[in-house]
Amino acid sequence: MKLKIVASVAIIILMFILITAPAYALTKQIWAASVEAFPGETGDLSSSFSAASGPFGEEGDSDNWYFDDNGKIAVNEEYVGEYFVIEQVAATSGGITRRHIDVSSPHSHAYLFEDMTVVGKAEIRESFEMNNIAPGSSATSDWWDLF
Secondary structure (H helix, E strand, O other): OOOOOOOOEEEEEEEOOOEOOOOEOOOOOEEEEEEEEOOOOOEEEEEEEEEEEOOEOOOOOOOOEEEOOOOOEEEOOOOOOEEEEEEEEEEEEEEEEEEEEEEEOOOOOOEEEEEEEEEEEEEEEEEEEEEEEOOOOOOOOOHHHHO
16 A cells, blocks of 8 residues: 655744844845645655854953954854854655745855745755854853853
């Protein structure tokens, strides 16, 4: 007996807004993908991601980034960093695959925009890294320690 999948829909919307002054995001910071399989077809969407956006502050605050005397970005030792990293696979043997990406960096002014729809068979494998500010030397990578 053939397994029928009436519909398989998976949507990931990752929004991260960089609330850092004086640098502001150039876009709404959206990463969205969906896979919808036609009846009798299969679909899969899997992703792994990490993101951080630490606060702006003054020199000496343990977890902030700031501008040094030369106007360069500097970080305090516990600053978590400012980055977005994703690995994702979207696939269907027959269906509709949609993606909308609108991501930018307020530091490097890099910009990525994509709005696409594929009807039929699709397999999209991707990885993306936006590393704006490196973490401080004593930053934790354990999310539960950040709150």
